[in-house]
Amino acid sequence: MRLAVSWWRLILRVSCWSGLLVGGWVLALLLLQVLFGRQLERVQTVQLGRELALNVRLTELTLERYPPVLINELTGLQLAVMERPPRAGPVDAGLHRRMQGLQNELCTRLSHCPTLLPAQGSSRQQGVWIELISPLEPVWLRVELPTARGWPPEPMLLVVALVAAVIFTGVLYLLLEVERPLRGLERALSRVGEGSDPATVPVSGAPEVQRITRRFNAMVQRLATNRRERATMLAGIAHDLRAPITRLRFRLSLPRLGADERQRCTSDLEALERITGQFLLYAGGGERERMVACPLDQWLAEVAAGHPQEQLRLDLLPITADVRPVALGRAVSNLIDNALTYGRPPLVVRLLDRDPGFCIEVWDQGDGIPPEQWDRAQQPFQRLDEARGEQGHCGLGLAIVGHVVTQHGGRIRFRQAASGSEPGHFAVVLEIPATEANGRPGSGTDRKSRSEIRS
Incomplete structure (x- = not known):
């Protein structure tokens, strides 16, 4: 049929x-x-x-x-x-x-x-x-x-008219059957490149374009299936880990354990919870979150409020932009955790205006990551120090940060202090440009640096 x-x-x-x-x-x-x-x-x-x-x-x-x-x-x-x-x-x-x-x-x-x-x-x-x-x-x-020939017309006119009709029909065929379907395919490809799951493209146009469209639709369906399977797998891993974590925490509440054993169990629980949180964040990625207008200085102050106040200093400019606050907040929190774990305090979180756009810098006083390992550090499940796995790290921290920043159209880069004027020795910088959704970040009337030293 x-x-x-x-x-x-x-x-x-x-x-x-x-x-x-x-x-x-x-x-x-x-x-x-x-x-x-x-x-x-x-x-x-x-x-x-x-x-x-x-x-x-x-x-x-x-x-x-x-x-x-x-x-x-x-x-x-x-x-x-x-x-x-x-x-x-x-x-x-x-x-x-x-x-x-x-x-x-x-x-x-x-x-x-x-x-x-x-x-x-x-x-x-x-x-x-x-x-x-x-x-x-x-x-x-x-x-x-001799009268002018009405029909049949002159042979020369017949040939010229046939050539003109073939050219006109060919151009119209290319416009309707090739160019228009390919333009719809191009728009769908751009949505795939942006990380979203586009709807299938209607199969139309020339037979060759229809074959390409069918292959593209099959690819989109495979990508969507793989993404759902990845999210389901990571969510399932995190869900399975939470049950033993809950049982361990319950046992730790019993008075029979010694202080040292209780401390070791508590450390293991924190490591398991950190791994579970990273898996959940990597599974979500923040693609579904909508962009909302947010005062970035107040938002960063709230993100940093959950970290040790005596080891963190904020240097923020009053900037307003459209961001995904939950996903970007988790990314910044990941950077602060990494800096506290592998760097040396005090940490400095800076919010700077980069017209067009803004950047977030997280400075610490440690040695940082060697330049030859910067690319590897951003790959998922890559631990530069194998001993970090024992502390509840699975190599997803910077991969999560890079994924979130990419969703904002920005990039992640690393900086080492070139002079003593910098607030630290090593920094991870999140550069996020101003898009049509972002608009113009902040106003120039309230650009004084606002520093807060937590003690």
Whole structure:
């Protein structure tokens, strides 16, 4: 059944485009006849004038020795002896124009300018009488004028009209069947590149474009399935880990454990909770969160409020922009945790204006990450120090930060202090540009640096 429907659609499409080609051919032929009919008529008149000039000269020479009747029988020319041809009906503008053109040609090619009068005839075949120079009696030569061909048209016009119709149909086919579906496919690809799951693209256009569209739709479905499976897998891992964490915490509440054992169990629980939180954050990624207008200085102060106050200093400018506050807040919190774990306090969190956009810097006093390992540090499940896995780290921290920043159209980079003017020795910088959604960050009237030392 589906094959039959496909065949019917193909036959319908071929019929439509064939009809369009034929219609374009006929329309182009009519236009060419309108545009070039006068030129063709003039060419015919010139050719007829050349032939008539020769016949008129020969006939006038022959009339000096032979009568018109004999010449008529021998040559087939329509000669008539009369003072003046009978009056014809009304002369239209087309016939008058062609008679005038023919007379001009004869006057140019002959030694004298003959008189031309319209001849009676059918509506389809028009003729003229040409007065000849005869020594004995007045003789007139009747000549049929070739009419402009209505149908079939001139072969040259047929070919030119066919070429024009093929070009027009081909351009229209490319626009409707190739360019428009490809443009829709391009928009869908841009949405895939932005990290969202676009809807399937309607299969339309040329057969080649339809095959590409079907493969793209299959790819989108596979990506969406893989993303759902990844989220389900990571959420399932996190869910399975929470049950033993809850049981361990319950057992830790019992008074039978010693202080050292209780401390070790507490450390293991914190490591498990950190791993679970990182898995959940990596599974979510923040794609579903909407962009909202947020005062970034107040928001960063709230994010930093959950960390040790005596080890953290804020240096914030009052900036307002559209962000995903939950996802970006988790990313900044991850950076602060990493700096507290592997760097040395005090930490400095800076919010700076980078027109257009803003950047967030997290400085610490440690040695930081060697430059040759910066790219590796941003890969998921990569631990630069294998001993970190024992502290509840699974190598997702910077990968999560990079993923969130990418969703904001920004990038993550690392800085090492080049002089003593910097607030620390090593920094992770989140550069987020101002987009159409972000607008212009902050106003210039309230740009004083606001520092807060937590003690």
